[in-house]
Every structure is written in structure tokens, then in C-alpha cells.
Amino acid sequence: MQQTKTLLLALIIMGQLNSIAQKRWTGLAGDGQWLTPTNWSGNSIPTAIDDVILDNTFTSANYTVLLPPGNITVMVNSLTITPAADHTIEAILPLTNTAIPGLRLTNTGTALRINKGGIFRNASGALSGIPIDIAGALWIGNDGRYIHNTPRSHAAVVGNLSASPGTESGIFEFDIKGGGPLISFAGKTFGTLVLSATAAGGARTYNANGATPVIIRGNFLINDGVSFNLDLDDTIFIRGNYEQRGGIFNLGSGPNNTVVQIGKHLLQSKGIITENNNGLPILEMNGAGPQQLSMAGGIANSVALKINNAAGVVLQTPLSLPYQLELTAGQVNTSSTNLLTLQATCTVKVDSLSSTSFINGPLKKLGLMAQDQFLFPIGKGNTHRWLSLTQVTGNYTVEFFRANPKLMSSTYHANLHHISSIEHWTIVADLSPTPQTAVKLSFNDPNSGGVTDLATLRVARLSGNTWSDAGNTGCMGSPGSNGFVTSYALSSFGATEYFSLASTTGSFNPLLVNPRTRPATETGGILSGICAPSITSGATRLLLTTRKKAEAQLMIADIMGRVIKIIPVWLPKGSNSIPINATSFPAGIYTITVSAPEYAMQPTRFIKQ
Numbered sequence: 001m002q003q004t005k006t007l008l009l010a011l012i013i014m015g016q017l018n019s020i021a022q023k024r025w026t027g028l029a030g031d032g033q034w035l036t037p038t039n040w041s042g043n044s045i046p047t048a049i050d051d052v053i054l055d056n057t058f059t060s061a062n063y064t065v066l067l068p069p070g071n072i073t074v075m076v077n078s079l080t081i082t083p084a085a086d087h088t089i090e091a092i093l094p095l096t097n098t099a100i101p102g103l104r105l106t107n108t109g110t111a112l113r114i115n116k117g118g119i120f121r122n123a124s125g126a127l128s129g130i131p132i133d134i135a136g137a138l139w140i141g142n143d144g145r146y147i148h149n150t151p152r153s154h155a156a157v158v159g160n161l162s163a164s165p166g167t168e169s170g171i172f173e174f175d176i177k178g179g180g181p182l183i184s185f186a187g188k189t190f191g192t193l194v195l196s197a198t199a200a201g202g203a204r205t206y207n208a209n210g211a212t213p214v215i216i217r218g219n220f221l222i223n224d225g226v227s228f229n230l231d232l233d234d235t236i237f238i239r240g241n242y243e244q245r246g247g248i249f250n251l252g253s254g255p256n257n258t259v260v261q262i263g264k265h266l267l268q269s270k271g272i273i274t275e276n277n278n279g280l281p282i283l284e285m286n287g288a289g290p291q292q293l294s295m296a297g298g299i300a301n302s303v304a305l306k307i308n309n310a311a312g313v314v315l316q317t318p319l320s321l322p323y324q325l326e327l328t329a330g331q332v333n334t335s336s337t338n339l340l341t342l343q344a345t346c347t348v349k350v351d352s353l354s355s356t357s358f359i360n361g362p363l364k365k366l367g368l369m370a371q372d373q374f375l376f377p378i379g380k381g382n383t384h385r386w387l388s389l390t391q392v393t394g395n396y397t398v399e400f401f402r403a404n405p406k407l408m409s410s411t412y413h414a415n416l417h418h419i420s421s422i423e424h425w426t427i428v429a430d431l432s433p434t435p436q437t438a439v440k441l442s443f444n445d446p447n448s449g450g451v452t453d454l455a456t457l458r459v460a461r462l463s464g465n466t467w468s469d470a471g472n473t474g475c476m477g478s479p480g481s482n483g484f485v486t487s488y489a490l491s492s493f494g495a496t497e498y499f500s501l502a503s504t505t506g507s508f509n510p511l512l513v514n515p516r517t518r519p520a521t522e523t524g525g526i527l528s529g530i531c532a533p534s535i536t537s538g539a540t541r542l543l544l545t546t547r548k549k550a551e552a553q554l555m556i557a558d559i560m561g562r563v564i565k566i567i568p569v570w571l572p573k574g575s576n577s578i579p580i581n582a583t584s585f586p587a588g589i590y591t592i593t594v595s596a597p598e599y600a601m602q603p604t605r606f607i608k609q
Helices: 002-021 155-159
Strands: 022-024 052-054 063-066 074-076 078-082 089-095 103-105 108-116 118-122 132-134 137-140 145-148 173-176 192-195 203-210 214-216 218-222 226-232 235-238 242-252 257-262 266-277 284-287 290-294 304-308 313-317 319-321 326-329 331-333 340-342 345-351 358-360 363-376 378-380 387-401 425-431 434-442 457-463 466-471 472-478 482-486 499-505 527-531 540-546 550-558 564-572 574-581 587-593 604-608
Touching: 052 089, 078 089, 078 103, 078 118, 103 425, 108 145, 132 155, 137 145, 242 257, 266 284, 378 387, 434 457, 434 499, 457 482, 457 564, 466 499, 527 587, 527 604, 540 587, 564 574
Parallel strands: 022 052, 052 078, 063 089, 074 103, 078 108, 089 118, 103 132, 108 137, 118 145, 145 173, 173 192, 192 218, 203 226, 214 235, 218 242, 226 242, 235 257, 242 266, 257 284, 266 290, 284 304, 290 313, 304 326, 313 331, 319 340, 326 345, 331 358, 340 363, 358 378
Antiparallel strands: 363 387, 387 425, 387 434, 425 499, 434 482, 457 466, 457 499, 472 482, 527 540, 540 574, 550 564, 550 587, 587 604
16 A cells, blocks of 8 residues: 555656646747746746747747846756747847857757747857757757857757758758858758858858768758858768859869759859869759759859759750860750850760760850860750761850751752751851851761761751752761761851751662651551641641551651650551640641651641641
């Protein structure tokens, strides 16, 4: 009986201790002050053994809690900030607090926990030392925020950052008012890292150096007015977005070759990425999915852009590169609106035989002055078909089209028997400096439709409405494999010049959709095809007749030869009616080409109103 009474008394005491050890904010005093007893459950301020909880248990409002001013240290076991959904709760170690430390958290587990909507702001006014002494982990949950507002030491705090699940986008923000801070960076792991200049009045320089990697598991954000000077002899791994809203990100303030790898998107609304020393830093896109590259600011000096993502990168703004473009894996998707421009000093590092690394869209190169050669690694879809300019002067925009150039004209100069039916290139030359170059076109069979004889292979150029012979002053490669053919020197350029592979004889170089393709008039092939209706505001049908069944592919291209849609189809013998949904297509003229392993159809057109 006595043992039972003793156990019961022990449980009561433990329950009282647990109750005492957990202290919640009530805010009943209405002054937001930590030292006001009536702001706390039990009408008493937290003690050294308490686990303090700032939440919305007793108040449904957003609120701010101010730790005491003066040379006063607050010591508790732990502090947890847990707002209700769509609420904000902020705890501030104010500028008026000069104690070292101003806050001591003694829990060796999770000492400071900041959940979504919670903010802890360290604005200590101490003249030296470490304002916050954290014995355990700083756990910043996703969308929680720790703001370092003081020039006092933060290395110990950063060293205690938790990397456990649920903290990937927890925000650690540097927003330091005074001093010229060297931030604790090398060898550290952050959730989301933010550099700001608000507390400094709109302009703040941060510096970092070291020789160990940095891991940013969420986003890395540089706000307007920030200059971040980095000298890191290693790699920054950004698993989320790199976002820049202004300021300067100096990747090379020292001699080291810093690498910045970005796992998601690069979103720069303004500002600059640069270097100003002897290092050659690299900005690398290496995500696992398609990445957006939006640079309304820019890149300056010797900063290389490396594309190392098989899923590719899409330009969301025009981009001008000053130093180097390296294509390792994946495409860079460009457009006439969001154009990729290589400045006069910019080089390209690429494997011309790669089928996966190229510019999918137009590419512009500036400042070619009597240069021996410049290779444009361009392509379309899954086809890399580079073009090179040799003995070249001028500024040029080049694009490849996986589409039939005969749609523009089927009239040939007397020297030519036929041109390619599946691919062509465009070149737009600036008026100044006066353009002069020879054009080198690549081929890669079977994708080029059958290159069987280099001696009769030609570069064809559309002049007026006629495909003219632009020559074969040199060629290299192997029929049936890959290689190139070079035109004679060209010094007169119109607004847009069109080029294609061609042959001087019908006996060689078929250059068809498939080398085995037979004309539509041959027995056994696809005989005829029309679109009905040929003018539509949304839907039409492709009506065609076959002499035998076929597994085929429909390719829909716009008037410029850009492939809009590819549709695989199964064609039984006889009459076929294939629905074409053009509802999402812009108004214009479209061409449908049908190809099968052994058969072909003459292209047919329809107009989308």
C-alpha cells in the first residue's frame, strides 16, 4: 500500500514538473514583452528549465515577442515557434539587448525549432561575442525563417543547423545592418539561404571563402542591393532555384575556380553574375528535370555557362554570354524572342557528334573577324545538325529546321538534280560588319536521308525562288555515316538565307525522309492525301489512301518549317481518315508530311484561321 502511495505521489510531482517545464505565450498583457508575466501561461515568465512555445493556443492573432533590452540573458531549455496555418509569429532579440549571450538555449536535442510561419530575428546590439548560445540543433522547418540581423558572430548558429527531413526549404537569412561581414559558408549545409540588404538601408556586401563544398538544399536567393563576393575552391550545390533580384554575385573574387551547380531553375529578375580575379568560375545547370533559365540581368567577364542536364534547359529571357558555353548533356531551347547570343569573346565547348547536346532553336554569334571557323551546335527535336562558318567575318544568327525545304521552292538550278526533303538551315547576317563566309553543312545518316556520294553532294542556297548550287569546295566524312560539305565563299546576304543539302545527280544522295522511301506514285506506297477541310478554325482530317498497311508518322510543321507536332499512326490498307486537332495552333499555314519505313506522301497543307 505504501509503495502505491509513493508511486502515485511521484507521478503527481512529475506531472507538475512537466506542466511547469512547458510555458506558452498568452499575450494577455498586450505589450509583446518577454518579461511581462501576464503574457505567459501561469502568469509567470519562463525559467531555465522551461520549454517555451510560441503558438496560437491562446490568441488567434499574428504577434511579435520582444526579448528584454539591456544586459539581460534569457535562459530556457528550448524555444519553439509554431504559428497556426496562415499565421505569423516572430520572436526578436532586439538591438537594445547587449548581453552575451542575450539568449541561451540549453537543450542538447532540438534547442530552437521554427515551424512554418515562424520567424526568429537576431538583431542583438552586443559589441562583441556570440549573442545566441544554442546547445543543440537549430531546426528551421519548411517556410520557417531565421534572420541574422546583427554583425556579431553567427558561425556557431550556422554550424547547428539541422538537415533533417522537413527543413529543406527552411530559410536562413543574412540581413546584417553594420560591418563588412565574412559569412560562415564553406563546408556548411543550409536549407534555403537568403542574402538581404534591407537592414543596411539597401546596400550590403557579404564575403565568403574556403575550400570545402557548400550544400543548399532549398533555394539560394540574393536580394536587391546585395554584393556577394565569393572565393571558393570547391562547389556550391544548389538543389533548388538560384534566384537573384538585383545586386552582384561575384563568383570569382579570388583566384579559385568556383563551380555553382543549380538543380532547378535560374531566375534572375535583375543584377549581374560576374568574376573579377584570375579564377574561371562555372555556372552549371545540372537538374534532373527541365530547367528554366531566366536572366533579365546578365553574366559578365569570364564566367562559363555549362549545360549538364539530359532533360534540357529552356530560355525564358534573351541571354548574352561573354566567355564560354559548354554543352555536356541536354538541349538549350531558344526562340527568336528568347535568343541565345554569344558575344565576340565567347567560345563554345561541345562534341559535334553528340546527338543530345545542342541548341534547339536559333543561336547568334557576334564579332567574328576573319576567323578560321566557328561551329554552331544547333538542332531540332532529337536531331543535332551543326553548321559551321569558315573564313568568316560578321555577326550571324543560325537555326536548323527538321522540315522539308522543297515547300519553299521546288525549282532548282541546272547544276542540281534535287535537294533534301527533310532538313534545312537559315542564316541571318547583320549588315555590319560586312558578312563574308563559307558555309559548312553537316550530315548524319540515316537521319539526313541518305548521303551516298560525297563528290556529288552540294550546299544548296535559296536565291529568289530557285535553289542554286553553292558549291562543294571540300567535304569530309563517310557516306552512310556522318560528315560535312563546304560551300564556296559567300559575300552577299539577304534578310534571311536558306541552305540545304543537295545532289547533282539522281543516282546518289537521295536525301529523303528514309533512304528506302519511294515516291508516292510507286505501287505499294501511300498514293494520295488531302486535308478536309483545308481551311479550319480548329479541327480537320487528313484523308489518304494506301495500297498496303503501314506504320507511319505524321509531322506537322508551320510555314517556317518548325515542327509543331508529330503523330504516330497505324494505316490499314485502303482509305484512311485521321483527325487533326489544330485548336491550339496559331493562325497560319501548316504542312503535313507522312513518312513510313518504306513509303511516303507528297506534303499537303491546311490553313488555321
